Amino acid sequence: MNLNEREARDRLARARIARLATSGADGRPHIVPFTFAAVDDRILHAVDHKPKRTTDLRRLRNIRENPSVSVLVDHYDDLDWELLWWVRADGDARVIEDEAGRAEPVRLLREKYSQYRERAPEGPVIEIRVTRWTGWAYR
């Protein structure tokens, strides 16, 4: 069954890990697992370390070339496929590097993950504005 938008948004926000698909000017899709904080229709991520150049990381380069992204959270259960569900958030991303813009996302990430309270992420922030929520659950 399809999940409604609110249910999809809630399930994604509660997840601890998601996957981010980007696609650069070359049209080749690229996928990475990523930690995130979600607020309403925004999904926020921060790169752990400062890359030497912001073009160094493929996810950042792709977003600069093509802001369209797709984010997925899914639940798998090998014994009972009736427990399967997934949520996809499609939208547009941008890279935030200035300290003023990084402050709120980094604060939210530190609230969500104890690991970031021990050591805050130092790299650029990716902010995704979700334009479409899609979700499915077996039951």
Next chain:
Amino acid sequence: MNLNEREARDRLARARIARLATSGADGRPHIVPFTFAAVDDRILHAVDHKPKRTTDLRRLRNIRENPSVSVLVDHYDDLDWELLWWVRADGDARVIEDEAGRAEPVRLLREKYSQYRERAPEGPVIEIRVTRWTGWAYR
């Protein structure tokens, strides 16, 4: 630390679920969770049900428009980030619809998943030829 190609291939093959990123002619990335069987440098998936047209499913339409795909398997542990790892397989995909071509992939999927032994997938097969293995583990 980076995983070598053999380790990356082995970890992906043992996983029960992966994520597939495709990107169509419009350049928008798309991401879905998917079951698969992996043999050497091939990753095989079958759609559960026959779509009315093979252009109906976004993953199939995208692959027909642009064969480049990216597949991800990852392991997350909320309590201990030292257990984190991921494997990415980049390559080219094609859609197989004829029964002769579907036979081996469906057989391998039924060997791997008991659910498919109860009810075989009926839809088109996606065959991915991996051209690049990438993997990382915290330790």
